[in-house]
Amino acid sequence: MNEKNRVVIPIGPQHPSLKEPASFLITLEGEKVVNAVVGVGYNHRGLEKACESRTYIQDLYIIERVCGICSHTHSTAFCQGIEELAGLKIPKRAAYIRVIVAELERLHSHLLWLGVAGHEIGFDTLFMYSWRDRERVLDMLAAMCGNRVNYGINTIGGVRRDFDAAMLRDVLKMADVLQEQLKYYLDLASTEATLIARLSGVGKLSKEDVLRFGSVGPVARAADVGDDTRVKEPYAAYGEIPVKVITDTHADVFGRTLVRIKEMIESLEIIRFCVKNLPDGDIAVKAPRKIPAGEMISRTEAPRGEDIHFIRSDGSDIPERIRVRAPTEVNWHGMRYMLEGQYLADVPITIAAIDPCYSCTDRAIVIRSDDQTDVTDWQGLRQYSIDWYQKRGVNVPSVKMPESKKYF
Amino acid sequence: MLSALFKILIFPGFLFLSVYGLCLESLDRKIYARLQNRIGPPWYQPLADVLKLLGKGTIIPADANPGMFNFLPIVSLAAVASAFIYVPVWGNTASHSFDGDLVIVLYLLTIPTIAAFLAGWYSRSVYATLGSIRTLTQMFAYEVPMFMALLSPALIAGTWSVTGMAAFYSKHPLYILFNIPALFVALVSAQGKLERAPFDAPEAETEIVSGAFVEYSGKLLAIFKMSMDCELVLIASLISAIFLPFTTGIAVVDLLLYFVKTIVVLLFLSLMRSAMARLRMDQLLNFFWKQLSLIAIAQIILNLIIRSRLAL
Amino acid sequence: MKRRIPGKISQMAISQLFQKPATIAYPKGEMDIVKNYRGMLVYDPKDCINCRMCERDCPTGAIKITNEGTKEERKMSAVLDISHCVFCCQCVDICPKKSLSFSQNIDLSNLSSKDFKVKL
Numbered sequence: 001m002n003e004k005n006r007v008v009i010p011i012g013p014q015h016p017s018l019k020e021p022a023s024f025l026i027t028l029e030g031e032k033v034v035n036a037v038v039g040v041g042y043n044h045r046g047l048e049k050a051c052e053s054r055t056y057i058q059d060l061y062i063i064e065r066v067c068g069i070c071s072h073t074h075s076t077a078f079c080q081g082i083e084e085l086a087g088l089k090i091p092k093r094a095a096y097i098r099v100i101v102a103e104l105e106r107l108h109s110h111l112l113w114l115g116v117a118g119h120e121i122g123f124d125t126l127f128m129y130s131w132r133d134r135e136r137v138l139d140m141l142a143a144m145c146g147n148r149v150n151y152g153i154n155t156i157g158g159v160r161r162d163f164d165a166a167m168l169r170d171v172l173k174m175a176d177v178l179q180e181q182l183k184y185y186l187d188l189a190s191t192e193a194t195l196i197a198r199l200s201g202v203g204k205l206s207k208e209d210v211l212r213f214g215s216v217g218p219v220a221r222a223a224d225v226g227d228d229t230r231v232k233e234p235y236a237a238y239g240e241i242p243v244k245v246i247t248d249t250h251a252d253v254f255g256r257t258l259v260r261i262k263e264m265i266e267s268l269e270i271i272r273f274c275v276k277n278l279p280d281g282d283i284a285v286k287a288p289r290k291i292p293a294g295e296m297i298s299r300t301e302a303p304r305g306e307d308i309h310f311i312r313s314d315g316s317d318i319p320e321r322i323r324v325r326a327p328t329e330v331n332w333h334g335m336r337y338m339l340e341g342q343y344l345a346d347v348p349i350t351i352a353a354i355d356p357c358y359s360c361t362d363r364a365i366v367i368r369s370d371d372q373t374d375v376t377d378w379q380g381l382r383q384y385s386i387d388w389y390q391k392r393g394v395n396v397p398s399v400k401m402p403e404s405k406k407y408f
Numbered sequence: 409m410l411s412a413l414f415k416i417l418i419f420p421g422f423l424f425l426s427v428y429g430l431c432l433e434s435l436d437r438k439i440y441a442r443l444q445n446r447i448g449p450p451w452y453q454p455l456a457d458v459l460k461l462l463g464k465g466t467i468i469p470a471d472a473n474p475g476m477f478n479f480l481p482i483v484s485l486a487a488v489a490s491a492f493i494y495v496p497v498w499g500n501t502a503s504h505s506f507d508g509d510l511v512i513v514l515y516l517l518t519i520p521t522i523a524a525f526l527a528g529w530y531s532r533s534v535y536a537t538l539g540s541i542r543t544l545t546q547m548f549a550y551e552v553p554m555f556m557a558l559l560s561p562a563l564i565a566g567t568w569s570v571t572g573m574a575a576f577y578s579k580h581p582l583y584i585l586f587n588i589p590a591l592f593v594a595l596v597s598a599q600g601k602l603e604r605a606p607f608d609a610p611e612a613e614t615e616i617v618s619g620a621f622v623e624y625s626g627k628l629l630a631i632f633k634m635s636m637d638c639e640l641v642l643i644a645s646l647i648s649a650i651f652l653p654f655t656t657g658i659a660v661v662d663l664l665l666y667f668v669k670t671i672v673v674l675l676f677l678s679l680m681r682s683a684m685a686r687l688r689m690d691q692l693l694n695f696f697w698k699q700l701s702l703i704a705i706a707q708i709i710l711n712l713i714i715r716s717r718l719a720l
Numbered sequence: 721m722k723r724r725i726p727g728k729i730s731q732m733a734i735s736q737l738f739q740k741p742a743t744i745a746y747p748k749g750e751m752d753i754v755k756n757y758r759g760m761l762v763y764d765p766k767d768c769i770n771c772r773m774c775e776r777d778c779p780t781g782a783i784k785i786t787n788e789g790t791k792e793e794r795k796m797s798a799v800l801d802i803s804h805c806v807f808c809c810q811c812v813d814i815c816p817k818k819s820l821s822f823s824q825n826i827d828l829s830n831l832s833s834k835d836f837k838v839k840l
Contacts, residue, residue: 009534017614028538031689058779061808120614122605122686125729128444132742139754146758152808160813161756184732193726194606194685344538345688348614443733447741606726679734683727 005029009344013042017120017348020358024351028344036339036347038332044362051322056082056156056291059319063309066324067360068149069112072098072105073302074324074360075154077309080235081298082156085313086291093281094158095237100171100274101145101153102236102300103267107178108137109303110260113355114185117257120348121198126188133181140174143167158284168275175268182268186261189254199254203338203350206251213334216327217305218263219354222248222255229301241273253353289317302327304355326360412503420497422489429637430454432644432674439678454637458630466626471532480527481624481631487519488638495645496574499655499662505571510562513570513646514555517601520635521547524610527632528620539619542610545689546600549696550607554597556704557590561650563711564718570649577653584651586714590707591651593700595673598643599680600696602636606684607692644670644677753824758807760825763840765796767817774811774820780804783811802828803836 006029013021021042027035051059064075111134118126138148145151210223220227228245230238246262248255293315300307305327312321331354433454441448494509496502528540565576600607611619648669782804789795812820
């Protein structure tokens with residue numbers, strides 16, 4: 001068609017609609033998107049490499065800081081994997097406490113998403129209200145775990161803090177207040193005309209496309225794919241708690257909104273069940289410093305989907321390899337397909353609707369060509385990068401790299 | 409001569425317009441914040457914004473046309489200030505009036521929008537071009553209902569002058585009730601004219617980062633922001649003069665009544681801004697052409713019938 | 721199928737006009753930090769036995785314990801680098817003599833990076 005009328009508009013790396021840097025090169029024809037090139041990778045921090053030179057107990061805090069919003073899920077997955085490798089069985093009370101904190105985290109993550117979605121479509125009032133409700137959850141988490149985000153409640157072998165009866169009563173009071181607000185949001189989402197006009201028909205990803213791209217989390221559940229790790233492979237105390245899998249048939253951003261709000265209401269039910277049936281006992285068992293050799297995969301259900309951790313241990317107190325596969329890493333595959341054919345005005349809400357956590361996503365990806373494979377070590381990789389820059393005329397000062405540093 | 413200059417430049421002219429524009433903007437932001445359960449910025453925030461912007465350096469992009477780039481904000485502010493001369497502030501009479509000045513006011517009101525379009529066009533940046541095209545498209549959307557809504561009370565009043573209409577409706581206050589659909593259409597179109605949510609697609613922060621004004625900074629941006637504030641005062645005064653002409657004749661009371669009327673109009677506009685999401689361009693065009701225009705046409709037909717019935 | 725009306729949130733919005741705002745004008749308003757919030761560390765040199773377990777378990781290497789006296793007459797001192805500390809309190813948990821604890825002090829910002837190494 002008219003090739004001359006096409007214009008490439010860059011969204012990112014710096015853009016008011018993105019919460020973290022990412023680059024989307026959108027080719028526009030008028031107001032319609034014809035092509036989209038998704039570029040992530042601006043948030044790579046080298047976490048997996050950093051974990052390889054620290055002990056397990058130090059790595060716990062690094063893995064927790066992979067993401068700010070799903071931090072407890074990452075640390076739970078990590079601890080579960082190590083506990084399984086070491087053959088530990090955590091006390092029941094610790095498992096229930098992990099579930100309570102995980103559901104509180106799901107609440108605050110989905111409320112954050114609701115606010116961000118409201119902001120992307122220009123509905124700042126919804127943004128302010130949902131974040132005000134989120135403050136209640138964060139204050140509760142601060143009182144229970146000691147911090148508003150990155151609550152270090154997990155340790156290898158159980159949890160670090162115990163909850164007393166007064167705190168549990170406060171949790172139930174907060175749950176009642178939030179239930180009213182969530183019912184209001186559900187009602188608002190189904191009857192507010194401008195909200196429905198902006199969210200319906202946007203970012204369509206049908207059931208076949210979800211299965212083709214392998215999306216997880218609310219993105220998949222909004223297309224009637226009932227995938228929930230809490231039900232499929234129960235971890236912590238989820239085997240004893242009734243969890244309802246929320247699905248929806250809309251398969252667009254509106255469906256994802258409904259799924260997330262209903263999941264929040266379901267989280268409140270799970271919290272009430274756990275608080276009522278919290279067993280007595282210890283909160284942790286003593287964990288060894290050296291973990292026996294082996295490989296382990298552990299899965300949890302983060303607010304954004306299924307989170308997989310792979311741990312390989314060689315028998316010492318430093319892990320050999322840790323690989324974190326966050327749920328957003330998988331959800332990016334369908335993004336280009338969702339963006340093409342939309343209006344420019346729908347691009348920010350489509351990107352926001354998969355609830356991207358860019359910090360979770362960025363791990364190093366290996367690109368292999370078909371005929372060549374190359375195995376290099378740390379020094380070789382560093383030399384390769386210095387050569388790459390020098391070939392392009394960038395002057396890299398020749399500094400000797402210190403020996404691989406151990407942090408203790 | 410001196411009194412004419414006073415009326416144009418000081419009161420109710422340019423100085424009063426600017427100061428009252430800053431006051432209305434700060435009131436708008438405070439109300440918007442309170443509706444969202446926040447505290448909001450302090451009262452002097454719009455003045456602080458303008459002073460800060462005046463102190464910053466002005467950067468003109470290399471590709472842009474410097475003459476037009478510098479000239480357009482002044483055109484926008486001058487048009488709004490000129491239109492304000494014909495709007496009654498103190499009582500029922502404006503500084504100057506003649507039969508047909510309502511049409512002049514509406515014409516002068518389109519100039520800021522065209523200045524915004526040209527500002528985005530001459531900035532030669534992708535976001536600015538998109539924003540300026542959206543501004544123009546939105547103008548095609550709200551112009552028709554707005555003109556019809558503002559011109560339909562003139563059918564009953566029998567004069568095209570704002571001063572004349574205000575005087576007529578003060579004498580027959582009950583006829584205002586016939587114009588209520590036009591008041592509703594005028595308020596919604598005013599929200600579109602001022603490019604506030606839910607009709608702020610030309611300036612959508614999350615999509616095109618400020619739209620047509622994205623390359624403006626420093627003094628020029630301050631003048632554009634002042635012209636937007638003054639436009640708010642102008643439209644609030646116009647709507648309150650045409651649709652809410654309650655006057656008593658006593659000077660000070662009339663001025664207070666003017667403040668009350670414009671603040672009531674502002675309350676409606678702020679509530680509309682906080683209660684709805686931003687509409688997409690095609691949804692906006694649909695809404696203005698299919699729903700608002702029909703109400704405005706119905707209002708015109710109603711006014712024509714009433715005019716013939718009452719033999720005015 | 722419920723009727724769709726625009727501006728439905730205006731009812732709740734107007735009711736917010738008569739309620740206290742949910743924000744405070746920091747730093748003017750009063751802010752209460754909950755009990756057991758993990759803030760700045762507090763060090764008690766009396767019971768410290770120089771085992772350095774806290775240094776070993778710190779994820780970032782932020783805490784440094786030094787013995788300024790001799791082995792018989794210990795004079796322990798601890799220096800915390802606030803720019804590296806993530807306030808995880810793993811050192812508090814691991815200390816066998818419970819010499820470390822945490823307070824609720826969160827006003828730790830500085831204008832110069834030299835002031836980040838704080839003597840506890």
